[in-house]
Structure formats: structure tokens, C-alpha cells
Amino acid sequence: MYDKKSMVATEFISDEEIQDTLAYAQAHKNDRALVETLLNRAADCKGLSHREAAVLLECDEPDLVERMYHLAEEIKQKFYGNRIVMFAPLYLSNYCVNGCRYCPYHGQNKHIARKQLSQEEIVKEVIALQDMGHKRLALETGEDPVRCPIEYVLESIKTIYGIKHKNGAIRRVNVNIAATTVENYRKLKEAGIGTYILFQETYHKPTYEYLHPTGPKHNYAYHTEAMDRAMEGGIDDVGCGVLFGLNLYKYDFVGLLMHAEHLEAVHGVGPHTISVPRVRPADDIDPDEFDNGISDEIFAKIVAVLRIAVPYTGIIISTRETQQTREKVLHLGVSQISGGSRTSVGGYVEPEPEEENSAQFEVSDTRTLDDVVNWLLTLGYIPSFCTACYREGRTGDRFMSLCKSGQIVNCCHPNALMTLKEYLEDYASEDTRRKGLAVIDRELERITNPKVKEIARRHIHEMEEGMRDFRF
Numbered sequence: 001m002y003d004k005k006s007m008v009a010t011e012f013i014s015d016e017e018i019q020d021t022l023a024y025a026q027a028h029k030n031d032r033a034l035v036e037t038l039l040n041r042a043a044d045c046k047g048l049s050h051r052e053a054a055v056l057l058e059c060d061e062p063d064l065v066e067r068m069y070h071l072a073e074e075i076k077q078k079f080y081g082n083r084i085v086m087f088a089p090l091y092l093s094n095y096c097v098n099g100c101r102y103c104p105y106h107g108q109n110k111h112i113a114r115k116q117l118s119q120e121e122i123v124k125e126v127i128a129l130q131d132m133g134h135k136r137l138a139l140e141t142g143e144d145p146v147r148c149p150i151e152y153v154l155e156s157i158k159t160i161y162g163i164k165h166k167n168g169a170i171r172r173v174n175v176n177i178a179a180t181t182v183e184n185y186r187k188l189k190e191a192g193i194g195t196y197i198l199f200q201e202t203y204h205k206p207t208y209e210y211l212h213p214t215g216p217k218h219n220y221a222y223h224t225e226a227m228d229r230a231m232e233g234g235i236d237d238v239g240c241g242v243l244f245g246l247n248l249y250k251y252d253f254v255g256l257l258m259h260a261e262h263l264e265a266v267h268g269v270g271p272h273t274i275s276v277p278r279v280r281p282a283d284d285i286d287p288d289e290f291d292n293g294i295s296d297e298i299f300a301k302i303v304a305v306l307r308i309a310v311p312y313t314g315i316i317i318s319t320r321e322t323q324q325t326r327e328k329v330l331h332l333g334v335s336q337i338s339g340g341s342r343t344s345v346g347g348y349v350e351p352e353p354e355e356e357n358s359a360q361f362e363v364s365d366t367r368t369l370d371d372v373v374n375w376l377l378t379l380g381y382i383p384s385f386c387t388a389c390y391r392e393g394r395t396g397d398r399f400m401s402l403c404k405s406g407q408i409v410n411c412c413h414p415n416a417l418m419t420l421k422e423y424l425e426d427y428a429s430e431d432t433r434r435k436g437l438a439v440i441d442r443e444l445e446r447i448t449n450p451k452v453k454e455i456a457r458r459h460i461h462e463m464e465e466g467m468r469d470f471r472f
Helices: 015-028 032-042 050-058 062-080 119-132 150-161 182-190 205-211 220-224 226-232 249-267 296-309 323-330 369-378 396-405 409-426 430-444 450-463
Strands: 083-093 136-141 172-176 238-241 273-275 314-317 336-338 382-384
Touching (some): 015 050, 015 249, 050 296, 119 150, 136 150, 150 172, 182 226, 205 220, 226 238, 226 249, 369 382
Parallel strands (some): 083 136, 273 314, 314 336
């Protein structure tokens, strides 16, 4: 039985509904009249259902696919403009009691270097990140209730928010930790987290249980229902995602959209972000284990159809992907990317020797943050270090209502320019600074509200005199 308002995982992520959807999409994939109707309706930026989106994903008529790409680009521009939000992951611990077959942190891996940062080591890592220019972090840990309890995570968040180094400060801490209790989600909310992120990995229950043979993560229902508990605990910004390559991508694409519809139906607001990682090589992982990998062309199509189906939701792409792949999907819907990332515990202060590998996966885009910022500026984007919505309480349904009405641009555009100016003043190379100042001058002229433009200009000038942290 399929019921998007149900609180039971196998009912709001119904296998029967997904199978019916995939069959329907296959049967109608080149129904030109249907596809054109869906694209025309999606142009109103109200989104599409999981079944409608599945039809677009199946469609392989070249001219219709090209229309999808153009529409995705138009929707991305309408809601996010040319702003790209920057962040970095911070790995606190790789101790883990789970047996995930695709992750080197799995408990049976006896030769990975196990590490956990002390609070003093966290300070050093965060200062290194601040010295790059980062303002937004995503905390990552393995699941180990004894070595890495919720109290450790809460203490770490407090430590991070308390570090002020030169002009640096981490202003938003997102958290990607294992599914937990409503009580613990309340504690995370009280600690001031931004978004709670949890990847489903795959929505196909038999595959999920095979991939997670041991440990707490084996419980499909507990994991899949985690976002509901997080929202019950007061966290109104949650981030979903699947790990493409573990299972057939079409199945997980539909499941992902069904999860978003469930959250919207039950809590009044869908996911704040959707991540689209692909399986990457990693220590003690059999590369032949996963044969469901997707091509760059399919990956780009997934991003485009997601942008059409959930127009208000941020889409995140990490350094798992190459520079070329990231460039291809930026204009199709991606709104957040990482830069200068390290996926090992303690990797920002001192890159670890290869024989002491503690990384979760191989990074494909190994450029520095300044290199990534320079590249984005060259492509015509505004690298944004903004955290204003979180700090001004524009989260959950309040953020979504502003986004859907188009009013959020009056905050996001000038905030992006002001935080870019901060980066240019404090961290940028000379070439990046030159390019960035030119972008700021150009983009200030595009602010349509005269009062907002005047205030932004004034604050940007004040930054040259040493002042920091302005926001709308």
C-alpha cells in the first residue's frame, strides 16, 4: 500500500508504487504529447510528481532531452541565479560498528587507520579551514555509540562555533551522522546545527539490507524514517540523497522524489537539499561489487530532472566528481559544491601518508578552494559563503515560502556578493581577487531594488575598511 502521509517507511516508499512508476515511465517515455505537456507545466516552477519525473528521466528523444536541459537551466536561474554556495566536509571520526559493503569505515576493515579528533585537534582543523576562507562545514562521522556518542558531536559543534581566528568564523555547521532518536535530534537543534543530512544510500529494501549486513544501519525502517524523527525534534532543514551506483539508478531516483513528497505532505516542507553522490573507489572495497554505475550523460540528466521536479530544493555535488563533470551540471541545477575537501580524519592540518589512509573515498577534484573560486568566477558564477538564512531564522517552511514567492533573491544575491567580498579581502590570490571584484561590480548593477543595492554597496565599501559579517 502506498501512502505518502504514512509514517511507515515501506508505505511512503512503496516498492509496488516504484515498480508501477518505472513500468509507466517505460511505456510512456517517448509519448511526445505527454512529455511536452509535462515540460510546459513544469515551466510554471511548481514541480512534478515522482511518476511524471520518471517519464522525463526515461525519455530519450534528443530534442525533448535538450528542452529538459534548457528548462532546468531556466529554473535554476530563476531560484538560485548564478550563485554557488561553498562548503567543506570535516571528518571527526572514522570509527564505525556497521558493516556497509561500500564504505571503508566498515567494522571488519582491520587495516584502515582509525582516528578520532580531540577537541584540540578540531580547533586546528577548523583554523585550517578558516584560513582557506570557509564559513560553512558539514560534519561527518562513522557510527559508533561508544567511541562517538552524541555528546562528542555536541561538544564538537560547540567547539567549532567558538573558534574565532583572524577574520575567520564558521557560521553554519551542517551535520551528517547516523540515524538517531528524536531526543538526540532535539539536542542537535539546540546546539545550533544548520541542516541535518542523511543519505538513504538506496531505497530498494532488499539491496539496502544486503549492503548493510551488520550494525544499527541494517534496520531499513529506522534509517528511512530518520528524517521524520529529525523534524519531530525541531530540525526543519533536512538533506536527503542516495549513493548512485549501489542499486539501479531509476529505482532510487523515484524513491528519492517519493521521500521528498512524503516530507512535504507530512511536515509541510520538503528536503532543504538533495545530494547526488556516485560510488567512488575506497580502501578495502571490491570494485567489482558495484556494477550499477551511471555514465556522465545519465548523471547530468538526473540533475536536470531533479531541478525540474523539485525546483526549490538545493542540489549538492561534492569533490567525488571531476572538474569536468561538476562544470557540466552546475548550470543544470547544482547550487552547492565543496572545495578544497579532505575526506580523511585530520586531513586539513596535515595530509596523511598514503600508508595511513583514513579517507572515506577518493577525491576526484583535488583543487584548492581558491582554485575552485577562481574557476567559478571565470565561468560567470558568484561563489557564495553566505549563511544568512540560517542565522536570520529563514529555515524550513519560512525559507521555502520566500523561495517560492521569488522574494529570497532580495537576500541571497546581495549576501552572496558581500560574502564573496569578505573572501576576496581576506583569503584570495591576486588573480582571484581581480576576477572577483569585476564580478561584484557587474552583479551590483543587477540588483533591482534600489535600497538593497545602496546598502550592499555601502557594506562592501566598509569591508575595505576592515568591517565584516554584514547580511540581509
